[in-house]
């Protein structure tokens with residue numbers, strides 16, 4: 001686990017679009033931060049900068065004590081859960097879970113142990129030998145979360161993980177993510193445009209507007225209108 005610090009972070013895309021300006025956020029070890037704000041305000045850009053999928057053009061991002069501006073995504077000790085699951089279609093669920101660990105040289109015994117633990121937490125044990133296409137949307141998203149969990153990362157990054165699911169499933173999965181957070185206590189940054197998800201999951205909310213932090217506080221502080 002680790003803290004995440006954003007120090008005067010900015011992003012100007014090649015071509016000149018300024019997506020993020022002067023963002024300062026101190027995320028405590030184990031804290032669950034939810035990023036909200038209107039479409040185009042920079043949520044996805046900011047998350048991808050923490051992940052290492054976009055360059056940081058201004059300021060500094062630290063994970064724990066380490067400045068990660070020039071660190072490759074794979075070496076940042078974070079795991080990202082995407083909206084579109086991003087599972088490997090030709091691999092079984094078990095292979096999907098194990099793949100990233102194999103590449104990192106994790107031992108076979110350790111991989112099996114971590115896969116079994118993740119399968120238990122996410123209740124996907126019965127599907128381990130299926131291919132992703134034989135799973136429902138909710139099951140696929142559980143596998144995507146499982147792939148993040150088995151890495152035992154210092155932090156999770158969630159990019160609208162539930163927005164492809166129907167309303168009923170979104171409620172169930174929201175509570176499952178809450179339970180996951182209670183069990184693992186891993187530092188998380190979660191992007192959503194769903195107010196209920198934001199209120200249920202967040203220790204603190206960050207409201208972005210045109211690439212800047214407009215408000216930061218607990219759900220009560222942010223959503224209580226004066």
Ligand code: ADP
Pocket residue numbers: 013014015017018019037038039040041042043044045046
């Ligand atoms: P959000 O996730 O809140 O919808 P984004 O981070 O996707 O916002 O976008 C923030 C701003 O950056 C928008 O003005 C968007 O058009 C711009 N933007 C996003 N991706 C790129 C890119 N690859 N190249 C240039 N501009 C981009």
Ligand code: ADP
Pocket residue numbers: 051073074075078079080081099100101103147148
């Ligand atoms: P894996 O990361 O499972 O080994 P790939 O080798 O296809 O899968 O990864 C391609 C790139 O995407 C790598 O830079 C990897 O770090 C990144 N990546 C893949 N999955 C995730 C994830 N869940 N969280 C963060 N980065 C990821």
